[in-house]
Every structure is written in C-alpha cells, then in structure tokens.
Amino acid sequence: MTARALRSAAWKRYNWRVIWFSLLYGAFLLPAVYGFKHHLISGPAAWVVAILPAIPIIAIFASMGRYLVEEQDEYVRMLMVRQMLWAMGFTISCATIWGFLDNFGLVGHVDGYWIVMVWYFGLAIGSIVNRLTLGDGGC
Amino acid sequence: MLMENRLRVLRAERNWSQQDLAQRLDVSRQSVNAIETGKYDPSLPLAFRIAELFELAIEEIFLSPSRHSSKAI
Numbered sequence: 001m002t003a004r005a006l007r008s009a010a011w012k013r014y015n016w017r018v019i020w021f022s023l024l025y026g027a028f029l030l031p032a033v034y035g036f037k038h039h040l041i042s043g044p045a046a047w048v049v050a051i052l053p054a055i056p057i058i059a060i061f062a063s064m065g066r067y068l069v070e071e072q073d074e075y076v077r078m079l080m081v082r083q084m085l086w087a088m089g090f091t092i093s094c095a096t097i098w099g100f101l102d103n104f105g106l107v108g109h110v111d112g113y114w115i116v117m118v119w120y121f122g123l124a125i126g127s128i129v130n131r132l133t134l135g136d137g138g139c
Numbered sequence: 140m141l142m143e144n145r146l147r148v149l150r151a152e153r154n155w156s157q158q159d160l161a162q163r164l165d166v167s168r169q170s171v172n173a174i175e176t177g178k179y180d181p182s183l184p185l186a187f188r189i190a191e192l193f194e195l196a197i198e199e200i201f202l203s204p205s206r207h208s209s210k211a212i
Contacts, residue, residue: 008167072165073166073167074182074185075167075181076167076169076170078179134173134178135173135176136169136173
C-alpha cells in the first residue's frame with residue numbers, strides 16, 4: 001500500500017479489522033480442529049463448528065469492500081480496485097485450469113479454502129502490475 | 140486517452156512541493172504525482188477542488204483531449 005494509504009484512517013481501520021478477524025479465525029479454527037480430531041463434535045453442531053472458521057475469512061473480504069467505501073483518496077482506491085481485479089482474474093483462471101486438470105485426472109483434488117490463498121497471491125500480482133504500469137504498488 | 144494538464148507548472152509557480160499540494164487537496168502525494176505525470180485523470184469533484192485551489196477554470200488546468208489533438212494535427 002502507498003505511504004498515504006498507510007496513514008489514512010480508512011487503511012488503519014481496515015488493518016485493525018483484519019487483525020481482529022484473524023484472531024477470531026484462530027479462536028474458531030483451533031477448537032474446531034481439536035474437536036473433530038478427537039471426535040467430540042457430531043450432528044448439527046458439527047456443521048456449525050466447521051463453518052465458524054470461514055466466517056472471519058468472509059469478514060476479512062467484507063472489510064476490503066468496506067475499505068474501498070471508506071478510502072477518501074480516489075487514486076489509492078483505484079490502485080486497490082485494480083489489484084482486486086487482478087486477484088479475481090488470477091483466481092478464477094487458476095480455478096478453471098485446475099478444474100479441467102482435475103477433471104481429466106492429471107492433478108489431485110485441492111481443498112476449496114486454498115482459493116483464498118490464491119486470491120491473496122493474485123493481489124500481490126496486482127500490486128506488481130500497478131508498480132510496473134503506474135509506479136505505485138498499491139496494497 | 141488520458142488528459143494532459145498544467146498542474147506541475149502551476150504548482151512550481153507557487154513553490155509548492157507535491158506533498159504541499161497533496162495536503163491542500165487532502166489526497167496522497169502519489170495522487171498528485173500520478174495526475175501530474177498523466178497516469179491518472181482525477182474525478183470531476185477532485186478536478187473542481189484543484190481548479191478552486193488555483194482559482195482557475197478546469198479547462199485552464201486540464202487540456203481537452205479532443206481540442207488538444209485537433210491542434211496537434
């Protein structure tokens with residue numbers, strides 16, 4: 001992220017939200033892993049416990065959307081939007097390619113939540129593209 | 140097609156740094172740099188803020204792409 005954005009109130013709020021949701025993610029994930037590993041959870045509760053770690057991740061994505069709404073600097077906001085578009089394009093491209101490779105038995109199945117990591121990698125690609133084309137990396 | 144502008148000249152006339160101008164416009168220095176170098180066209184509200192700061196009309200700062208290209212021909 002650019003220097004101004006690092007200082008902007010919107011960016012600070014976004015960072016705090018990500019920190020809190022990351023802590024919440026850990027708080028949900030660790031008991032879930034422990035519970036399932038030791039067969040302590042079953043029935044409808046198992047569904048709830050299994051889905052709970054996903055909620056903070058979803059909240060982090062929502063925080064990104066909130067950041068776009070709150071960021072007052074239109075140029076910095078555009079950099080972030082460009083990054084997100086690159087991340088989206090990269091992610092759906094990877095998912096499509098992997099889907100066909102998987103379908104034809106050339107690669108193994110991958111857990112769906114890895115798509116989040118691919119998306120974040122796409123954000124990094126977007127930052128590189130921003131730096132190469134505009135001279136500013138963005139987030 | 141991005142617009143050309145006279146922002147760098149107007150800023151230099153007032154001995155303002157990019158950071159000075161950015162603070163007056165409440166935007167990032169990167170925004171000022173991107174506009175000055177023609178990498179980014181500001182929104183209409185920001186263009187108005189720039190024009191009001193320099194007490195000029197928008198078209199006195201930002202060159203119309205259509206008129207500018209016809210002159211070039």
